[in-house]
Amino acid sequence: MSILLDVADVTAGYGNTTVLRGISLTLKEGKSIGLFGPNGHGKTTLLHTISGLIRPSSGTIHYMQRDISGESSANIVAKGLVHSPQGNTLFGDMGISETLELAAFTPRARTDKNLNLDYVYKLFPRLSERKKQLAKTLSGGERQMLSIGCAIMCSPKILMLDEPTLGLSPRLKKELGQAISKISLNGISMIIVEQDVEFLLSLTQRLYMIEHGEVVREIDRTDAPAHEEIMQLYFGGKQT
Amino acid sequence: MSDALLTTLASGLVLGSLYALMASGLSVVWTTLGVFNFAHGALMMFGAYIAWTVSEAAGLGLLSGILAGTIVTGLVGVIIERLLIRSFYGNRNMLLITVMTTLAAMIIIEKGAQMIWGARLKQLPRLIEGEVSLFGTTVSAHEALIIGLAPTILLALWAFTTITSTGRSLRAVGQNQTSAALIGIHVPRAFSIAFAISAGLAGLTGALLGSIRFITPAMGSEPLVKAMIVVIFGGLGSLGATAGAAYVIGMLEAILILTVGLYWTPSLMFLVMIIVLVLRPNGLFGRRLI
Numbered sequence: 137m138s139i140l141l142d143v144a145d146v147t148a149g150y151g152n153t154t155v156l157r158g159i160s161l162t163l164k165e166g167k168s169i170g171l172f173g174p175n176g177h178g179k180t181t182l183l184h185t186i187s188g189l190i191r192p193s194s195g196t197i198h199y200m201q202r203d204i205s206g207e208s209s210a211n212i213v214a215k216g217l218v219h220s221p222q223g224n225t226l227f228g229d230m231g232i233s234e235t236l237e238l239a240a241f242t243p244r245a246r247t248d249k250n251l252n253l254d255y256v257y258k259l260f261p262r263l264s265e266r267k268k269q270l271a272k273t274l275s276g277g278e279r280q281m282l283s284i285g286c287a288i289m290c291s292p293k294i295l296m297l298d299e300p301t302l303g304l305s306p307r308l309k310k311e312l313g314q315a316i317s318k319i320s321l322n323g324i325s326m327i328i329v330e331q332d333v334e335f336l337l338s339l340t341q342r343l344y345m346i347e348h349g350e351v352v353r354e355i356d357r358t359d360a361p362a363h364e365e366i367m368q369l370y371f372g373g374k375q376t
Numbered sequence: 377m378s379d380a381l382l383t384t385l386a387s388g389l390v391l392g393s394l395y396a397l398m399a400s401g402l403s404v405v406w407t408t409l410g411v412f413n414f415a416h417g418a419l420m421m422f423g424a425y426i427a428w429t430v431s432e433a434a435g436l437g438l439l440s441g442i443l444a445g446t447i448v449t450g451l452v453g454v455i456i457e458r459l460l461i462r463s464f465y466g467n468r469n470m471l472l473i474t475v476m477t478t479l480a481a482m483i484i485i486e487k488g489a490q491m492i493w494g495a496r497l498k499q500l501p502r503l504i505e506g507e508v509s510l511f512g513t514t515v516s517a518h519e520a521l522i523i524g525l526a527p528t529i530l531l532a533l534w535a536f537t538t539i540t541s542t543g544r545s546l547r548a549v550g551q552n553q554t555s556a557a558l559i560g561i562h563v564p565r566a567f568s569i570a571f572a573i574s575a576g577l578a579g580l581t582g583a584l585l586g587s588i589r590f591i592t593p594a595m596g597s598e599p600l601v602k603a604m605i606v607v608i609f610g611g612l613g614s615l616g617a618t619a620g621a622a623y624v625i626g627m628l629e630a631i632l633i634l635t636v637g638l639y640w641t642p643s644l645m646f647l648v649m650i651i652v653l654v655l656r657p658n659g660l661f662g663r664r665l666i
Contacts, residue, residue, distance in 0.1 A: 187558060213560035221558060227551040230544075238544045242560035286559055 139198075140165045140325055141186070141217070141294060146195030146205070148185045155181040157349040158195065163294065168326035170336030173346040174370065179329045180222055182346070183296050186327075187219035188212040199294075214242040216293035222302065222329075224283035228272030232263050232282060235271060239289035248291045256285040259315050277308040281315075288319065295319065296327040301335070313339065333366045345369060382513040384634045385627070389510075390519045390588075392626025393526030394581055396619045398599050399606035400530055401577035403618040404537075406607065407550040408570035411461055411474045415481035416578050417600025419456075421593060422485055423449040423579025424586035428498050438503055438587075445583035446576045453575020454568050456481050461571075462564065482596075489593040500586035518587050525584070529577070530619050537615065546570050601642075602629075609649050611659025621660055 141163040149155040155178045163169050171179045184190045186197055188209040197205040199217050213219075227235055236256060240249040257264035260281040271282060280300055287295055300316065301309040317339055320326050330336050336343055337360050345353040353369065355361065361369075398420060405413050423445035431441025460477040464470050502518035510520060536543035548556040549566040557563050581599070582591075589595065602625065610621025628648065632641040652660055 189554065189557065208562065209557035210560050210562040213558060219558050221554065224555055224558075225552060226555050227548050229551060230547070234544065238541065238548055239559040241541060241545065245560065286555075290559055 138165050139163070140200060142198040143182070143186065144196050144198070146185060146192045146197060148181060148190050148192040150190070155349050156185065156192070159346070159350055161344050161351055163325055163327060166323070166325065167342065168320050168328065168340040170340040170343045171327065171329045171346055172331060172333055172336060172343060177347050178349040179346050180298055183219055183221070183298050183327070183329065187217065187296065213290055214244065216244065216291060218287045218290040218292035218294065219296040220283045220287040220298065220300070222298035224279070226271045226279065226282060226286065229270060231268045231270055233267035235282060236285055236289050239286035242290065245289060245291045249289070252289050252291060256288050259318060260285060277304050277312070280304065280312065284315070292324055294325045294327065298329045299331070300328070301330065334363070379513065380634060382511055384630045386510050386513050386515045388627035388630030389523050389623070390515070390626070391629055392623035393522050394585060394599065395602050395606050395626050396526050396530055396622035397577055397581040398603035399610070399618045399622050400533060400615060401574035402603050402607050403615060404533070404546070404570050405574040408546045409461070409567055410471065410550070411478070413574065414475065414478040414600070415456060415485060416574070416603065417596030418482040418485035419449050419453060419575045419578040419596070420582035420585070420599055421489060421591070421596035422452060423582030424500070424591045424595065425489055425493050426579065427583035427586055428500055428591055431500060432498070438501055441500065442503070442580065442583040446580040449579025449582070450572040450576030453571040456575070457567055457571035462567065486593045486596070493593070495593065497590040497592055499590055500583070502587045522584055530615070533573070534615050542569065605645060605649050609652060609660055617659065624660065
């Protein structure tokens with residue numbers, strides 16, 4: 137199975153602050169991975185670096201065997217590597233359908249526009265019920281659906297979701313989880329950032345724990361640790 | 377209705393049309409980049425001179441002059457964005473810095489025009505000779521053309537920003553640059569397009585105005601102030617609000633000139649703007665502050 141994304145020894149940060157300190161991970165075709173770990177340790181920064189919002193100061197990011205580090209976000213999206221950022225507020229004064237149509241902006245996304253639009257509305261019927269509603273008047277959950285919907289409109293090969301269920305009710309979280317697993321069953325590889333390890337295990341095959349801008353542990357779904365052990369990973373305690 | 381009032385109405389329409397063209401350009405740059413372009417009036421003047429050079433000095437006719445004035449000024453707008461604005465994106469003081477850099481551009485263009493074309497007054501012929509009767513009063517055919525052209529161009533601009541993908545991408549960039557980049561929009565390209573459209577509109581206004589007023593290196597400063605009043609008065613950000621406000625201001629100016637005279641009109645217009653902003657802080661048609 138070929139490697140879709142290969143992040144090798146990447147260092148990046150904001151201004152003089154280094155957040156990622158030589159991080160490496162790989163995503164194989166047809167698989168999804170999850171990232172977890174304490175807040176402020178580089179999960180979001182890693183996604184920003186992969187999607188071109190931040191330039192890595194060293195290291196390489198290979199997507200389908202080509203180095204994409206240093207390319208603009210727009211070019212990276214056009215290749216099918218799509219990022220739905222945390223708390224995406226999108227375009228406040230645009231309606232749902234206008235936003236989704238606009239999101240099919242790159243040439244490859246434009247060819248799949250109608251197909252993807254139908255798919256998004258089927259995935260999130262709530263969006264199809266209020267096509268004219270402005271993004272700024274949507275609830276947190278609806279906005280998250282719109283953000284994921286926009287990412288789908290970009291025709292992704294890899295979809296990166298940054299805390300898609302942050303601040304949502306358990307019911308909405310379950311609903312979004314089901315939608316996300318449907319997307320992954322459709323053959324789209326995913327990189328999902330979440331705090332809830334069990335949630336990640338239900339959606340991905342491999343987890344990376346990120347601490348201090350490094351991968352400190354890799355977990356395969358087949359030998360996933362028990363709940364207590366995960367708690368220990370988060371909060372410290374006796375070494376395993 | 378009295379003749380004086382009808383004439384006033386007609387001249388208010390002409391003024392409103394010119395302000396609408398000027399202010400919509402200012403508004404496009406503001407909504408996309410969050411920059412208030414103080415060189416907008418100078419770009420208008422530049423468009424008039426280019427039109428004059430092509431039409432009169434080179435003798436290629438007014439229509440080619442107007443076309444050249446629009447296109448060349450649009451390109452100058454792109455250059456201004458690239459040289460004087462682009463490096464300051466993301467800077468915390470971007471708004472203040474670009475006030476200074478666009479003011480610098482204004483001075484450079486004005487002095488440059490004086491060096492190239494001299495201080496002597498120039499004027500363009502009219503696109504169409506003759507007169508047209510309008511609401512029982514007569515205006516020159518050229519003015520009638522402006523009255524008709526302005527809403528047409530505004531409508532086209534509105535259609536561009538609401539229907540086309542490129543136009544929508546400009547609005548998207550104005551509302552959220554990160555989200556725009558993450559759906560594949562080239563943000564710097566959107567900035568260039570916005571500046572090209574804005575400066576092109578300024579150039580067109582100048583080329584049209586050059587047939588009604590004298591072309592001088594300083595001719596842009598008064599329309600710039602008026603366009604600023606219009607944009608702020610209408611409520612920053614929306615094209616419809618800007619266009620509406622342009623006609624309100626045009627009419628108001630014509631009526632004030634008729635009633636209180638030319639001398640007090642500018643100060644009274646500022647007074648009206650201040651009163652409107654006190655009562656409606658988001659502008660006459662504005663919904664919210666950005």
